[in-house]
Amino acid sequence: MSQEDEIRQSLELIQKAVLSLDKKIENQGIRIGQLEKNANILPAAQQLPAQNLAYEVPLPPTPSFGQSEQAQDRAAAAESLSSKRVENTNENTFEENVAGPLFMRIGIAALVLGISFFLKYAFDNDWIGETGRILIGLLIGLGLLGIGEKTIRKYAMYGQAISGAGLAVMYLSIFSAFNYYHLIGSATAFFAMLVITLVGIALSFRYEAIPLMVIATAGAFAAPLLTANGQNNQIALFSYIVLLDLAVLAVAVFKNWRAVNVVGFIGTAILFSTWAAKFYTEQALGSTMFFLTIFFLLYSFSALIYNLIKKEASTGIEQALTLFSGFFYFGASYGLLYLNYGFLVGFFALILAGYYFIWAFAVRNFTPEDENLYTFLAFLAVGFITLAIPVQFKQNTITISWAIEALLLMVIGAKLKKNSFVIFSVVVTVLTLFRYFFLDSFKYNQYSISVFNPVFLTAVILVGCVYLMAYAVRSFADEKAGFVNKKSLMTLFFIIANFVSVFAVSQEINTSYNREISSVSSLRNIRREKIPVAPLNDPLNKTRINNNFYQTQEYKQEQEKITNLKSSNSIALSIFWLLYAIGLVAFGMVRASKRVRVGGMALLSLAILKLFFVDLWSLGRLYQIISSMSLGVVLLLVSFVYQKYKDLVKKII
Numbered sequence: 001m002s003q004e005d006e007i008r009q010s011l012e013l014i015q016k017a018v019l020s021l022d023k024k025i026e027n028q029g030i031r032i033g034q035l036e037k038n039a040n041i042l043p044a045a046q047q048l049p050a051q052n053l054a055y056e057v058p059l060p061p062t063p064s065f066g067q068s069e070q071a072q073d074r075a076a077a078a079e080s081l082s083s084k085r086v087e088n089t090n091e092n093t094f095e096e097n098v099a100g101p102l103f104m105r106i107g108i109a110a111l112v113l114g115i116s117f118f119l120k121y122a123f124d125n126d127w128i129g130e131t132g133r134i135l136i137g138l139l140i141g142l143g144l145l146g147i148g149e150k151t152i153r154k155y156a157m158y159g160q161a162i163s164g165a166g167l168a169v170m171y172l173s174i175f176s177a178f179n180y181y182h183l184i185g186s187a188t189a190f191f192a193m194l195v196i197t198l199v200g201i202a203l204s205f206r207y208e209a210i211p212l213m214v215i216a217t218a219g220a221f222a223a224p225l226l227t228a229n230g231q232n233n234q235i236a237l238f239s240y241i242v243l244l245d246l247a248v249l250a251v252a253v254f255k256n257w258r259a260v261n262v263v264g265f266i267g268t269a270i271l272f273s274t275w276a277a278k279f280y281t282e283q284a285l286g287s288t289m290f291f292l293t294i295f296f297l298l299y300s301f302s303a304l305i306y307n308l309i310k311k312e313a314s315t316g317i318e319q320a321l322t323l324f325s326g327f328f329y330f331g332a333s334y335g336l337l338y339l340n341y342g343f344l345v346g347f348f349a350l351i352l353a354g355y356y357f358i359w360a361f362a363v364r365n366f367t368p369e370d371e372n373l374y375t376f377l378a379f380l381a382v383g384f385i386t387l388a389i390p391v392q393f394k395q396n397t398i399t400i401s402w403a404i405e406a407l408l409l410m411v412i413g414a415k416l417k418k419n420s421f422v423i424f425s426v427v428v429t430v431l432t433l434f435r436y437f438f439l440d441s442f443k444y445n446q447y448s449i450s451v452f453n454p455v456f457l458t459a460v461i462l463v464g465c466v467y468l469m470a471y472a473v474r475s476f477a478d479e480k481a482g483f484v485n486k487k488s489l490m491t492l493f494f495i496i497a498n499f500v501s502v503f504a505v506s507q508e509i510n511t512s513y514n515r516e517i518s519s520v521s522s523l524r525n526i527r528r529e530k531i532p533v534a535p536l537n538d539p540l541n542k543t544r545i546n547n548n549f550y551q552t553q554e555y556k557q558e559q560e561k562i563t564n565l566k567s568s569n570s571i572a573l574s575i576f577w578l579l580y581a582i583g584l585v586a587f588g589m590v591r592a593s594k595r596v597r598v599g600g601m602a603l604l605s606l607a608i609l610k611l612f613f614v615d616l617w618s619l620g621r622l623y624q625i626i627s628s629m630s631l632g633v634v635l636l637l638v639s640f641v642y643q644k645y646k647d648l649v650k651k652i653i
Contacts, residue, residue: 130181130183131181131183133176133181134173134176134177134181134183137169137170137172137173137176138170138173140166140169141166141167141168141169141170141173142166142170143166144162144163144165144166144169145162145163145166145167145199145203147159147162147166148160148161148162148163148164148166148203149163152207152209153207156207156209159207160207160209160211160212161211163200163203163209163212164211164212164215167196167199167200167212167215167216167219168215168219170196171193171196171219171222171226174189174192174193174196174226175189175193175226177189178226186228189223189226190223190224193219193220193222193223193226194220194223196216196219197216197217197219197220197223198216199216200212200213200215200216200219201213201216201217201247203216204216210257210259210260213251213257213259213260214259214260214263217244217247217248217260217263217264217267218263218267220244220267221241221244221263221264221266221267221268221270221271222267224237224240224271225270225271225274232275232278232279234275234279234284234287234288234291235287237271237275238272238275238287238291241268241271241272241291241295242291242294242295242298244264244267244268245264245268245294245295245298245299245302246298248260248261248264248298248299248302249298249301249302249305251302252301252302252303252305252306253305253306253309255306256306256310256312258315258317258318258321261299261302261303261317261321262317262321264299264302265299265321265324265325268295268299269328272292272295272332276288276332280336282340285336285337288336289333289336289337292329292332292333292336293329295329296325296326296328296329299321299325300322300325300326300355300359302321303318303321303322303325304318304322304359304363304373307363307367307370307373308362308363308366308367311366311367312367313367313369313370313372313373314370314372314373318373319372319373319376322376322377322380323380326352326356326380326384329352330348330349330352330384330387333345333348334348334391343392345391345392346388346389346391346392346393347388347392348388349384349385349387349388349391349392350384350385350388352384353380353381353382353383353384353385353388354381356377356378356380356381356384357377357378357381359377360374360377360378360381363377374420375420378420378421378424379420379424382405382409382421382424382428385405386402386405386428386431389401389402389405395440395443395454396440396443396454396455396457396458398435399432399435399436399439399440399458399462400458400461400462402428402431402432402435403429403432403461403462403465403466404461404465405428406425406426406428406429406432406465406469407425407465407468407469407472409421409422409424409425409428410422410425410469410472410473411468411469411472411476413425414472414473414475414476415472415476417476422473422489425469426489429466429469429496432462433462433496433500436458436459436462436500437503440455440458441455441503441507443455450508450511450512451508455507456504456507456508459500459501459503459504460504462500463497463500463501463504466493466496466497466500467493467497469493470489470490470493470494470497473486473489473490473493474486474490491595494595494596494599495599498584498599501580502577502580502603505576505580506573506576506577509569509572509573509576510569510573513565513566513568513569513572514569516565517562517565517566520558520561520562520565521558521562523558570614573610574607574610574611577603577604577606577607577610578604578607580603581600581601581603581604581606581607582600582604583600584596584597584599584600584603585597585600585601585604586600587600588600
């Protein structure tokens with residue numbers, strides 16, 4: 001290699017070393033900046049000298065030829081030291097969290113408790129009169145507010161806690177002056193608490209202090225309870241609550257202070273419930289519903305208005321506030337209306353459903369990216385529709401209405417490609433099936449006619465709706481329909497429809513035979529009641545009379561008829577299952593559907609097992625012949641079809 005090539009190669013190595021050094025220095029600078037940020041280092045003008053900082057996080061020296069490994073080792077050591085400093089920073093942060101807010105709260109509580117003990121000791125020993133006690137309380141509250149005013153700008157959390165304690169002491173002082181010592185009237189106490197509340201609200205806005213706003217809001221809602229005089233003044237009380245709720249709404253428009261919404265809603269619910277439990281009468285229905293509706297509208301707006309105005313996504317608290325306000329409103333309205341206006345409650349639920357549909361539409365247009373809030377509001381609307389049906393209707397009408405609702409939801413979801421509506425449809429379908437199987441199906445014995453009875457009609461409509469839902473999924477839905485894929489959802493609906501069909505017809509068969517069996521048993525019991533009763537002191541005569549009855553020709557004929565009816569019932573059930581299974585298999589072959597054929601074969605296997613292990617061993621000779629011959633013919637026909645058309649079957653499969 002020539003000398004020129006060696007020089008060029010050396011220059012390239014030097015250039016690579018310099019670039020590597022620049023990169024490492026840049027990384028160390030970023031790391032030091034991060035450490036300064038985490039450790040809250042003083043501003044640049046007040047930082048430690050450069051040599052100290054270099055000592056804490058040493059920079060790698062300029063590498064020379066043959067020293068690249070040493071430079072890498074030093075960089076690794078610097079990174080290890082940096083990670084240890086980050087761990088120490090986290091430890092200091094945890095320590096600050098414990099020594100700051102936690103100790104501060106405990107200190108405030110201990111201070112208030114100590115002042116309370118001192119004042120109580122002074123009161124017990126008559127050191128201070130009643131008026132003096134109230135004045136001392138107010139002075140302590142004002143003093144705490146003054147301390148909070150001095151410290152809140154520099155130490156925000158500390159100042160907020162001190163100011164909140166001052167507001168609490170002043171509330172308690174006014175309450176004591178009114179309730180315990182009767183130094184002031186209810187109007188004066190109420191006005192004084194309102195002034196304290198306004199001071200707290202003003203301070204909270206001035207310093208952006210949510211805790212102060214929460215304390216002020218809680219005090220404002222507590223004022224009517226603390227100054228109550230036992231008289232019913234609904235208009236004044238509810239008007240005051242409306243003003244407070246308007247204030248909560250105003251805060252919700254400009255501030256995302258959800259804690260204020262929560263405190264306001266709880267306060268409104270407590271005041272309304274307390275008044276209603278003590279003073280409500282039917283004559284106050286109109287005014288009560290009027291104010292209750294205003295409360296609901298204000299809190300439904302305050303829960304959602306900030307997100308729509310600021311176009312921000314919801315965090316979950318909005319959904320919770322909307323849910324609780326809606327159900328509190330409906331529950332309270334239900335309690336007020338049900339006794340004399342129960343026929344309106346279902347329509348009332350439908351109105352709420354429409355109201356939440358409007359909100360869902362607004363969310364879709366103002367914050368379309370907030371899919372969670374839109375889905376939740378749509379779910380509330382569907383929920384109130386579903387709730388309106390059992391509230392307004394009775395018996396099997398509820399099941400039919402739910403089935404139709406599930407169908408409409410599925411059509412909307414599949415056609416508009418909205419998976420949320422598909423999920424709602426599945427949920428309503430589950431409710432419908434639960435009601436049919438565990439409520440409606442037990443009412444067969446109430447009807448004396450087969451097929452043309454409300455329970456079987458319910459099953460027919462339910463099956464039809466489920467098949468139409470499967471068709472809607474097949475025609476409109478995406479491959480991913482809801483939480484399962486399209487084919488799986490269609491299979492689910494197919495299984496549901498066929499299961500309900502088999503169950504309903506089987507119930508009809510059993511119920512029809514049970515009616516005949518009950519009729520024969522009733523006639524036998526009537527004849528049994530006509531037999532003379534043996535004296536109580538003659539058990540032998542009683543036994544002889546019973547034996548004579550059981551040995552009569554009429555009893556034997558009736559017993560044989562009951563046995564034949566039970567056997568006919570079992571055979572009819574087995575034959576129905578066989579025919580239905582053959583129909584499924586044939587339909588599956590025609591439609592080239594493996595799922596249908598498998599379902600048919602499963603039902604056919606169940607029917608075969610029943611015939612072999614139940615009918616052939618527990619029935620009479622005649623019914624054994626019928627069942628075995630029916631089974632043989634069916635199996636031979638199925639086998640023949642598969643053998644004759646095996647090539648076609650293979651092509652279909």
